[in-house]
Structure formats: structure tokens, C-alpha cells
Amino acid sequence: MRKPLVYMIIMMMLIAALSLYRLDYYIVKPGHAYEVSEFIEVADSHKHQGTLNLMTVAMQVATPLSYALSWLDPTSEIVKKEQVRRQDESDKEYDLRQQKQMTDSQFNAKYVAYNKLGLKTKVNFEGLYVLHVVKDSAAYKQLQAGDEITQVDGLPVTSLAMFTEHIAPKKKGDEVTLVILRDGKEKSFTIALKPIPEDAEERIGLGISYTAAQSLETTPPLEVSASDIGGPSAGLMFTLGIINALSEKDITKGYAVAGSGTMNLDGTVGPIGEIGKKVIAADRDGMDYFFALSTPYSEEYMKAMPGAKTNYEEALAMAKKINTNMVVVPVETVDDALTYLQQLKAPSTSR
Template identity: 45%
Template structure:
């Protein structure tokens, strides 16, 4: 009887440890292949033109590692383990990280619209609303006072339009001077006065309140564009957004009936930037039936996303064509040479 009780207790204890292991997070992130998602249902250009094929964004699944996901990733060829400080900035909270990722996605949408409309020769109107706080540095005046996602729209009672103007206002002051900031948090207007402090690792003696910023600007375009990405974060879909928007703006269908995936950030001038997880995105695109994949070329670097993509494609034996691109124009020029299905 005692032996049975001991065995049951031991089994229960082991089971408890196994369950608890799922909730013990390690200082790592694990990424794995995500999905390739058609952009037609996500992006709508008012009265836009139809297309026979599809442009697709690609994603990776990223999450904090527990004991089991860490061990599985160690044994998996196409799962990657990243130390915490490679994903999140030093002392960056989970909340701040999520805010940053969602803003980067928002910025990616804005840049893609700008690139597509410029290429189509359609005018754009810009509305500047201040700057967003992306991150707050520890042990600086804003620490505990401002939060990621706050929108600052006034400095010392004066409105400004951009990060550059904000910095210009602050640079006129010296350490110990006070600055009054008006900001919006969750649609509630607030203001705060902070003393300026010199950045510890800055040899130029610049002062500030200890925040990293990005412009809060809105584009007014006609026809209207809506991009519904829900909770997808990050900037890596920028290139594919711009191609989908441009395709709906123009009579020519640049998909030409193909399933076209890809990745890469997009800047307002059309430059395509590198991203993380290219190997996992190749796998996601192949599983979704993509025939063509655009990969950032990084100006021909031997360690570019494109080179990693080619290696992975060969490794998994896909027939998908991997196309190197440095700019939006590179991708568009390639599509122009395609024969329609």
C-alpha cells in the first residue's frame, strides 16, 4: 500500500515539474517558420484593379523560450535561438517591445503607400502630428514618467512636426535645464516637466530626457488605402505591401498569375532592407505554394538575406525562384520581364 502511494506521489511530482517547466521562461527567444499570407484580403485600394495571382507576406513565429521549446529548437535545423538582448533592447520591457513592433509595422505600411503612390505618379499630402516614444532609457529623466506609445506634440508650449525639430529644440538647452512636454497617452492629454541630463555614453555632451523617438505622420492619399494586419508586428512586410498597393493602383497586373512571396523592409525612397528569419520565411513560402520569392540583396553582400535564402531553398529542394532585390524598382523590373501564365 505504501509503495503504491509512493509511486503515485512520485508520478504526480514528476508531472507537476513537467507542467511547471512550460511556464519557466529562459533568457532566449525561439523563432520558427510562420506562414505566407495573401495580401489581397489584407490590402484594399479604393476602386483598385484586380489581379490573377497573389503577392504574399511571409512571417516567422517568435516567442520566449521555455525549457521544452529551447530543447526542441536545439534539435531542429530550421528553428533559431536568439539571446534576449538580440531581440529586445537592454532594459526594454515586453510591453515596450510589443509597442515598438506594432509601430514598426505601422511605419512599414506608411512607407509602402508612399513608395507605391510616388511610383504611380499620384500626389500625397503629409500630416505631421508630433513624435512617438519608442523606448525609454533607464536612469534618465523620462524613466518612469513617459512610456512607449506616448505621442509628444509640444515642447515648452510650442508644437513641432518631426523628430528632427524635437531634437533641435532640446539641443538649444544644457544639462540641468527644464523642459515641459505635452503628450497624449491612450487619448488623454498630459504634460510633464523634466530636467535634462547628459547621455552617459555620448562624447559630444548632448543632453536629453532619455527617449528614442519616431515621427508620427499620416498620409492623405486618393484613392484611399486600408491595410489590415491585426496584431502582426515588425517592418519586414514593407516590400510586399508596396508591390500589392502599386499593383492595385495600376491597370497592369504584375502578378501575371503567379504566387509571389517575399520579404524586406521598405524605406520612403524605395530601398529594400534586410530582415531576420529569412530561412524560416523561405520554408513558409514554399509550404504555401509560392513560385517566386523576393529576398533583400544587401548590395551583393556575401552574407546577405539573398545568399541565405538561396542556400535554404537548395537545402529543402524547392523549385521556388529566389530573386535578389535592393530596391522596389528591382522587384518591379523583374516582374515586368515575366511572361504571363
């Protein structure tokens, strides 16, 4: 009786190890379509029949078991950790970077949408948002990802350029005093600058990467809440979704519209990754149209990456591969997307 029990315990331990041990790989596969109106809160929002949808991919750290099973799924892809994470980036830093990219995406979407509609906006610069602290750098073990730097040497941080220009002339051993916000509480650190580890230019500095921390006031007030979704790729669809929420007419004409692309403050769309998997997900979730960036790459980029395909080319190739009836639409700007939607005829009631 003991042997079967021992074998069972060993088997359970083996299965647990195969299921829980984390490999230096990620498994990426198609995610889902999410209607952006579900994330937008604004008084007197207009309800429409059609939908505008952001697309996701599902990504998880591989275990020996999930790694093996992924080979049975033709839509799954195994990628190395360094293709997803930055060097020395912790789990917390990765998650915060994804969240920050999403909040910046929402900021840009609101700014562009309100300007397209002629509505008022006000940008408030609040400081610098720390994304990453280089291991063994001057700021290591003092600053951390998620900190918001509001002052440097007694001066309010008013822009990215102001902070960079203040730090740049300083030499090894010079001290800077920073005031930061961390979890809503103000803290102060005095840090002696030193060479940034593994920096090709051997620069002197804090050893942090950062971006702007800013907020946007809008009239009428509008909030976008999508904290469970990371990354910047929903920018285009959030922009269209906000425009639709604030418009009496349904810009979708009653269709299910999806797409993927970042949104720049000038209204241009930026490239994203894994668009083929998003096409698969959009087709599976019943989308009628899919917007994809078609802006050609620069000559310099094509020299460095010969054979590179635009998002539109990749999306179109996948659409043909899976034989979908969904229409893949090339866009370079939010105006391209709006113009395309404007010329659509409403679907028949028998659809």
C-alpha cells in the same frame, strides 16, 4: 494509494515548470506566407488571380521544454535574448516597437506605391512617438513607450530635427515641458534634464528614443491593417500589393509571389533578418518566386563584418539547400521587382 497521487502531482508540477518558466532565449523558426491583399482595404480594388505574399518567422520565448524540443527541429534556431531585445527593453516596449515598425512599413509602402502610380498623397506630421525610456533617466517613470509628444515648451513639434535642436543646447537641471497624447488623452509633464545613464558621450537629455509619428492621406483612400504582424520586413510586398490592388492588370501574371525587405521612401529595398527561414516557409507554402535584397554592403560594413552575406546570397543558399523549384530573384528597388514581374509570361493553364 497516496504515493502514486503524490508522484502524479510532482510530475504535473515539473511539467508545468518546464513549460512555463521563461528563459533568456528565443526560439525562431519558419512562419507562413500571408497574402497582402487580405490586409488592404480600398474602394473598387482590383481582384487578381495571382498573389503577393509577405513572409513571417515564428518567434517565441524559450522555456526549458521548448528549448529541449527545438533541438529536434532542424529549421529551428535558438537565439539569445539580447539578439532580439534592446537593453532594458520591457515586453511592452518590444511589442510597441514591433507595431511601430509595421505601421511605418505600411506608411512607406503606401507613399511609394501611390507615387509610382501618379496618385495624390499628403503627409501629416503629428509629433514624436516614444519607443523606449532609459531606466533612471530624466523621463523615467514619467514618459512611457507609446506616448506621442506633440509640444515642447509651448511649441508644436514639427519635425524630428526641430525637437532635437530645441533640446540639444540645454544643460543639466534645465526643465522642459512636454505635452503628450497617451491613450487618446492629453497630458503635460515638466522634466528636469540630467545625464543619460550609461551614455558613452555623457549627454544631457530626457533619456528617450523616438521616431516620427505621422499619417498619410491618399486619393483614393486606402487602409492597410496588419496589426497582428510586427516588424518592418513586409514593406516591399505591401508596396507591390498596393500597386496591384490599384491596377487593372495583374502584375503577378497569375503567379504566387513572395519576398521580404523593408521599403524606404525613395523606393529602395532595405535588409531584413532571418531570410533563410522565410525561404523555407515560402517554399512550403507553394510560392513560385521570392524577392530578396541584393544591394552590396559598403566597404566600411564589410570591414566590420567580414564575410557578411546579402539577403539575396543567404536566400539563394537556403533555396539550394532545400532544393526548391522556387526562383529567388535579386532586387535593389521596387522598380527591380516590377520590371522582373513585367517580363514574366503567364503560366500555362495546366499548371
